[in-house]
Amino acid sequence: MVVGAHYGLRDWLAQRITAAIMAVYTVILLVVLIGGAPISYAVWKDVFAQGWMRVATLLFAASLAWHAWVGMRDILMDYVKPAGARLTLEVAVLLVIAGYLGWSIQILWR
Amino acid sequence: MANATIRKPRPKYLSLGALLFEIRLPLAGWVSILHRISGLLLFLAVVWLLFMLDRSLASEEGFEAMRRYAGLPPVKLALLALIWAYCHHFCAGIRFLFLDLDKGVDLASARLTSALVIAASLALTAWLGVLLW
Numbered sequence: 001m002v003v004g005a006h007y008g009l010r011d012w013l014a015q016r017i018t019a020a021i022m023a024v025y026t027v028i029l030l031v032v033l034i035g036g037a038p039i040s041y042a043v044w045k046d047v048f049a050q051g052w053m054r055v056a057t058l059l060f061a062a063s064l065a066w067h068a069w070v071g072m073r074d075i076l077m078d079y080v081k082p083a084g085a086r087l088t089l090e091v092a093v094l095l096v097i098a099g100y101l102g103w104s105i106q107i108l109w110r
Numbered sequence: 111m112a113n114a115t116i117r118k119p120r121p122k123y124l125s126l127g128a129l130l131f132e133i134r135l136p137l138a139g140w141v142s143i144l145h146r147i148s149g150l151l152l153f154l155a156v157v158w159l160l161f162m163l164d165r166s167l168a169s170e171e172g173f174e175a176m177r178r179y180a181g182l183p184p185v186k187l188a189l190l191a192l193i194w195a196y197c198h199h200f201c202a203g204i205r206f207l208f209l210d211l212d213k214g215v216d217l218a219s220a221r222l223t224s225a226l227v228i229a230a231s232l233a234l235t236a237w238l239g240v241l242l243w
Binding site: 019064100 | 146149150152153156157160163164166167168170173174196200203204207210241
């Protein structure tokens with residue numbers, strides 16, 4: 001018998017793939033920042049002005065959005081039992097994540 | 111059953127006091143719950159971090175304002191806590207990826223890698239803290 005909503009494996013996998021993407025980005029960002037000139041406004045601005053860095057940062061933000069959604073939903077499923085409260089919080093988390101993502105795009109392509 | 115024994119009330123160990131002082135988590139348990147706590151913390155902090163990124167990239171004055179802001183002791187402390195949360199989430203996450211691949215699941219290596227994760231994330235936090243300030 002097959003039961004369930006069938007999103008478990010996909011989310012489990014997404015959680016890990018997005019984690020790997022973010023880990024690689026973290027290392028790249030550290031190398032760029034530590035390997036470059038001492039951070040001034042000009043250096044800082046230039047780092048995020050490069051096309052590849054903007055795309056990589058957007059990929060990081062999108063990974064974070066998906067990763068955070070799966071993680072926060074896991075937390076809500078574990079600790080918030082009343083269905084109404086859980087649904088309300090899940091919607092709130094989704095709205096916050098959408099806001100984060102929109103703001104990130106705005107910051108990157110100002 | 112005819113002669114069912116009278117059920118003795120089972121002890122309940124999930125009071126707050128028990129959670130805090132009686133249930134002793136093994137090291138791997140600490141890594142796991144701290145992974146969850148650090149993840150929640152990071153999720154909530156993104157709004158603040160985006161605010162600082164936004165201001166610092168917007169203008170020269172904004173950048174300098176954020177640099178001064180990050181130097182304030184309470185801000186510095188909060189940032190260090192977030193850096194720790196990121197480092198712990200990062201290291202513990204890598205440990206979980208190896209566990210998914212069935213690597214390091216026996217008791218001895220699970221304990222060893224738990225200790226490594228806690229030590230490595232603290233060391234990384236200290237290193238990044240020194241680098242930033």
